[in-house]
Amino acid sequence: MNQLDLLSGIRVLELSEGIAGAMCGKVLSDLGAEVIKVESESDGRFHVKGSAAAYQQLDAHKQIIYPDIAADDFLATLQEIFDGIDFFVTDLCRKDLSDMGLDYPDLQESHAGLIYCYISGWGVNGPLKDCEASELSIQIASGMTRYLGSSDGPPVRQGFDLVSVNTGIAAAQAALAAYLWRHQSHKGQRVEVSMLATAVALMQWSIAAESKPDAWQGRQVTAQDWPPDHGFLCADTRCFIDLHGNTKAWPDLLREIGCPELAADPRFNSSEGLDIHGPELPALTAAQMKKWAFADLEKLVREKYDGTIVPVLDLSKVLEHPQIEHLGMIIPGEKPTICFPMEMK
Amino acid sequence: MSSKQLKSARQGPLDGLLVLDFGQAAVGPIAAEYLGMLGATVIKVESPRGDMVRQGSPLMKGTGTTFIGNNLGKFGMVLDLKSSEDLEKAKNLIRIADVLIENFRSSDVMVRLGLGYDVLKDINPDLVYVSSSAYGSGGPLENMRSNEWLSEALSGFASVTGAEDGAGEISRGTANLDWNGAMMNTVVILAALVRRANGKSGCYCATSQFGSSVYGGITRFAEVLAGQSPGRPLGTASTWMAPDEAFQTLDGYIAVSAPTQQCWLNLIRVLGLDSLQDDPRFSTNHARVNARVALCARLSERFSRETSAEWHERLIAAHVPCAVVHRSKSLLEMLDGHPQIAATGALCRIASPYGPVASQAPHWTFSRSPAAIPAAPPLLGEHASIVDANLHDKQALIHALKRARVQSQDQLSTEAV
Numbered sequence: 001m002n003q004l005d006l007l008s009g010i011r012v013l014e015l016s017e018g019i020a021g022a023m024c025g026k027v028l029s030d031l032g033a034e035v036i037k038v039e040s041e042s043d044g045r046f047h048v049k050g051s052a053a054a055y056q057q058l059d060a061h062k063q064i065i066y067p068d069i070a071a072d073d074f075l076a077t078l079q080e081i082f083d084g085i086d087f088f089v090t091d092l093c094r095k096d097l098s099d100m101g102l103d104y105p106d107l108q109e110s111h112a113g114l115i116y117c118y119i120s121g122w123g124v125n126g127p128l129k130d131c132e133a134s135e136l137s138i139q140i141a142s143g144m145t146r147y148l149g150s151s152d153g154p155p156v157r158q159g160f161d162l163v164s165v166n167t168g169i170a171a172a173q174a175a176l177a178a179y180l181w182r183h184q185s186h187k188g189q190r191v192e193v194s195m196l197a198t199a200v201a202l203m204q205w206s207i208a209a210e211s212k213p214d215a216w217q218g219r220q221v222t223a224q225d226w227p228p229d230h231g232f233l234c235a236d237t238r239c240f241i242d243l244h245g246n247t248k249a250w251p252d253l254l255r256e257i258g259c260p261e262l263a264a265d266p267r268f269n270s271s272e273g274l275d276i277h278g279p280e281l282p283a284l285t286a287a288q289m290k291k292w293a294f295a296d297l298e299k300l301v302r303e304k305y306d307g308t309i310v311p312v313l314d315l316s317k318v319l320e321h322p323q324i325e326h327l328g329m330i331i332p333g334e335k336p337t338i339c340f341p342m343e344m345k
Numbered sequence: 346m347s348s349k350q351l352k353s354a355r356q357g358p359l360d361g362l363l364v365l366d367f368g369q370a371a372v373g374p375i376a377a378e379y380l381g382m383l384g385a386t387v388i389k390v391e392s393p394r395g396d397m398v399r400q401g402s403p404l405m406k407g408t409g410t411t412f413i414g415n416n417l418g419k420f421g422m423v424l425d426l427k428s429s430e431d432l433e434k435a436k437n438l439i440r441i442a443d444v445l446i447e448n449f450r451s452s453d454v455m456v457r458l459g460l461g462y463d464v465l466k467d468i469n470p471d472l473v474y475v476s477s478s479a480y481g482s483g484g485p486l487e488n489m490r491s492n493e494w495l496s497e498a499l500s501g502f503a504s505v506t507g508a509e510d511g512a513g514e515i516s517r518g519t520a521n522l523d524w525n526g527a528m529m530n531t532v533v534i535l536a537a538l539v540r541r542a543n544g545k546s547g548c549y550c551a552t553s554q555f556g557s558s559v560y561g562g563i564t565r566f567a568e569v570l571a572g573q574s575p576g577r578p579l580g581t582a583s584t585w586m587a588p589d590e591a592f593q594t595l596d597g598y599i600a601v602s603a604p605t606q607q608c609w610l611n612l613i614r615v616l617g618l619d620s621l622q623d624d625p626r627f628s629t630n631h632a633r634v635n636a637r638v639a640l641c642a643r644l645s646e647r648f649s650r651e652t653s654a655e656w657h658e659r660l661i662a663a664h665v666p667c668a669v670v671h672r673s674k675s676l677l678e679m680l681d682g683h684p685q686i687a688a689t690g691a692l693c694r695i696a697s698p699y700g701p702v703a704s705q706a707p708h709w710t711f712s713r714s715p716a717a718i719p720a721a722p723p724l725l726g727e728h729a730s731i732v733d734a735n736l737h738d739k740q741a742l743i744h745a746l747k748r749a750r751v752q753s754q755d756q757l758s759t760e761a762v
Contacts, residue, residue, distance in 0.1 A: 053568045058563070154508070191712070196686065238513065314575040
């Protein structure tokens with residue numbers, strides 16, 4: 001994948017502790033901005049939590065600087081760095097920023113064009129505004145976990161850190177939108193995103209579905225009570241099959257895999273039936289499915305029914321996938337890095 | 346809002362930009378919707394049959410809530426791109442547009458329609474053209490179809506999601522990877538607009554749902570690239586922080602995390618387990634991750650003694666990240682009842698011909714160029730005559746569409762009264 005240069009010339013100062021802040025810097029850096037990240041070598045205020053693998057990816061192409069926080073001229077040093085900075089990205093708490101003279105009011109006058117990008121967990125108002133947040137607590141609070149696990153068992157989280165990652169992306173969106181506005185108005189401003197608001201945005205599909213539906217139909221409003229969906233287990237992998245609304249093909253496919261009794265079952269030969277009972281198919285076909293090798297099943301589903309079938313891949317297999325290689329998403333080297341998946345011309 | 350108010354209102358950062366949404370379903374339309382919240386004027390271009398999710402369940406007064414929720418604030422027109430007359434109209438519209446986004450399965454669809462970037466860049470060199478396909482151009486999966494659940498399986502999401510030591514699972518009723526893809530498309534468009542503002546021409550940007558899904562999992566793929574195992578379902582637990590999971594209480598579950606050492610110390614104080622402070626197995630986050638089972642046994646015993654609400658109150662007072670797992674209420678009841686969502690205004694209701702629509706509010710706050718809660722989604726072809734009458738003048742078109750919006754909103758609020 002070619003090195004992207006959409007944001008060349010833009011300079012970013014990142015002072016962050018969490019994933020969201022680091023992700024914002026990562027996105028801007030991947031898109032061509034110059035990102036300087038302030039860190040402390042000690043266990044001080046900016047200490048990155050542990051040596052979590054995530055930061056090896058998120059901070060890979062940033063210029064990391066280690067100012068001495070204890071030094072008398074620390075503030076002066078940092079203020080100097082601010083000259084020529086377009087975006088200041090931070091997820092520190094307001095009080096710490098204020099103590100360092102880095103709250104927006106401290107910088108607004110001396111750096112009128114600065115776009116001050118503030119990332120919080122729960123938002124800047126309300127009873128939890130000063131509380132720490134975590135990926136898990138926001139996933140739970142926003143309802144993202146309601147459609148996983150069994151409804152009478154312990155909760156299950158989404159295995160990707162989609163809230164933190166997308167909060168970082170949202171912060172980059174806000175900074176870039178403010179940059180476009182600055183281009184017209186010649187004024188900087190403070191922009192703000194939160195993990196909670198981002199999680200609510202990610203939940204829009206389910207939120208709109210519950211507005212006032214004519215009937216409680218559709219998986220957004222019914223699937224909370226379904227059992228966990230592990231897909232079909234064939235001889236060598238778990239997999240998911242989609243016949244793209246071609247409900248007439250399901251009875252044929254069921255017959256072909258060795259379940260003629262299900263093919264004749266009204267639960268599985270109409271779209272109304274499949275909408276409700278489709279999730280029962282993996283259990284009901286289990287005995288026959290395990291006789292099928294994925295490759296044979298794939299051929300059948302694709303060629304005969306024009307359907308789509310994909311295996312459940314583990315994370316190593318995804319990285320080795322020829323399509324990921326084709327997209328050029330991994331920059332090889334001693335420390336391979338994941339880059340922004342986009343091609344430009 | 347009266348037209349006078351409209352004029353004096355502070356405007357979003359993308360005010361004055363014209364966006365054409367040739368998308369369907371999710372990743373394209375949602376990105377266009379976000380641009381609308383940022384102040385752009387967004388025209389949804391549909392085929393005579395309309396976006397396929399107009400018919401998808403659940404419905405509100407006969408229209409799919411997926412369509413409603415993904416197309417707020419847009420203006421609607423219909424073009425049959427297989428007719429030469431409408432194709433010409435599309436080109437005229439593209440000539441004055443700033444952004445075009447499409448999310449056909451393959452980018453070849455627009456090429457076949459005669460609207461590939463090679464054609465359009467001659468019509469409008471300043472156009473930002475985003476093609477958001479399923480798997481990208483070329484490669485073994487090029488023409489395969491995609492949706493949320495296929496993405497969750499193929500991107501590895503399902504392999505690290507599920508009950509601890511159970512089989513991986515997909516999310517049954519959310520489409521967060523689709524939304525993640527839309528978030529990616531949005532940042533791409535904004536970056537391309539920034540490039541253009543800095544004196545370059547427009548450009549063509551190709552994203553893919555597969556690529557975006559993997560990028561969305563970057564923190565987990567980082568573990569593999571750092572030499573760790575590929576991960577497995579862990580219930581609510583995480584691989585790099587402990588505690589960071591849900592505990593059973595007297596009446597349900599509460600999720601608790603300790604992202605800093607101070608949070609850990611505060612947590613054990615609240616639980617009355619101060620002695621753990623001196624236990625070398627639990628002295629650092631790294632140690633706690635390695636001793637997670639023993640750690641959770643100690644914490645679980647305490648959590649089981651009281652209700653989730655009681656623990657929540659004390660943990661919040663001690664600044665420990667936590668959230669109560671609510672199961673009995675519907676999603677909307679749960680969100681509406683969350684004091685933080687109420688206080689931050691993250692959720693809103695939008696008047697529409699289908700009734701009030703629950704929606705996210707804009708997920709950014711701007712101190713000087715505020716984003717706006719969007720208006721109702723368009724009826725199929727609702728604004729076609731306005732577009733037809735202003736095909737050659739962007740500013741006139743934007744102005745005429747905004748005027749129509751004010752009128753229809755006045756009408757909706759009158760009906761509501």
